[in-house]
Amino acid sequence: MNKKIAVLLGGTSSERNISIKSGYAILDSLLKSKLNAYPIDTRDYSMTELKQNGFNQAYIALHGKGGEDGSIQGFLQYLNISYTGSGIMASSISIDKFRTKLLWKSRGLLTAPDIYLSKKKNIDSIYSTIEKQTLKLGFPIIIKPNKHGSSIGITVISSVTKLYEAINKTFNYDDNILIEKFIKGKEYTVSILGQTVLPIVHISTKNAFYDYNAKYVCPSTQYVCPSGLNPIQEKKLKEIALLAWNTLECCGCGRIDFILDNKDQFWLLEINTIPGMTNRSLTPMSAKAAGMSFDELVLLILKMNEKYV
Known part of the structure; x- marks a missing residue:
């Protein structure tokens, strides 16, 4: 059966603009791959109409509230529409920094006091x-x-x-x-696809920390991938990232941010269960370093959601 894919984007969160950029990058890629995909801005569209309009698959490009908090995941499961990314529980916990940290600390992982x-x-x-x-x-x-x-x-x-x-x-x-x-040190981000850890990105910014401007505006922000970590550090960071990922029972694609302090310890910052897919986004950068094109990444994320059908 030919799948009709709804690329869910926009929404009403404070990350709406980034979501629109991610969503249309994903949409263009799906169309390039000859798939039957359409943009759906959840702010302006009655989600109850997805099923009656023939959609049977959803590619979630919503960031923040309404996209990463388990609410859209629950609604899609109720409609029996498959979707990308983590499930209801993992999404709702991961967006909650405090409760995420409680679970990570229970596994002996380092998070800031x-x-x-x-x-x-x-x-x-x-x-x-x-x-x-x-x-x-x-x-x-x-x-x-x-x-x-x-x-x-x-x-x-x-x-x-x-x-x-x-x-x-x-x-x-x-x-x-x-x-x-505030943990001082070098910042790294680790993208995960299923149970595969992609090449690590080292982030360098002149700002006090990797803030909104550093992420989306500042041209001086630098990204190095592969990260430049020595083999022991890299192995250690990948193991921590996978443990943090599995502790929350995440699946599909996600990204975890870290700080490496001056005592050679990795501190967990936060997790993104719907990582950005813009031209400045870090998960596509990691995938590229692993030899994967943006289009291949988009298709792989889509394929991973078939278990929800």
Whole structure:
């Protein structure tokens, strides 16, 4: 049977623009491969019509809320439409940085010490406690929304004087936030296809960290793939990445970010279950280093979702 593929893109999250770029890159590739694919912007399309319009396969290019949080995965499974990427549970856990870290820590994996804050609590009444806890972490610290990607809403601060301003700013993006010890070091990202770890990318930026500008705007950001790690380090990082991936029961394609500190220790940062597929994205870069074209990568990710049919 000829599959009719819905490339799900856009949506309503803060990562909408990146999702549109990823989605149309995927769509163009699928059309180039002579597949029956169509762009579906979930912001403007009634998803209940997918089945009646003949779609029986979905290629998810939605980033952030509504795409990586398990909600679209659950809806597609209800409609009996196969889809790319991780399932409901793995998606919903992976987008939650705090709960992801709890699972990783349970497996002995290194993640930055943190403080978890919820807007639902009376923040004003516990600011003094937060200040004491933050001082224990030690500056600099990084404050991030718990369920956002693309480094949106993240702030790095070096003194307590900026703490409350940064907390309030981050609460504009999410009702739950993380205050983490900022781990200084070299940044690496590891892409995974099924159970295959692709060549590692080393990221170098002049910014304080690999923020939104460094990812999507700044021309000075540099990427090295293969990473330049020695064989022992590379083997170790790939093993950690695969353990982190399997701990969350992820499948399909994803990407995990790391910091290598000056003591030669790898720290887990976060995981992306729907990695970017734009012309600046890192998973296609890793695939290329493994000898795989963008079109081959897109088709392989699509083929991996057949178990959901």
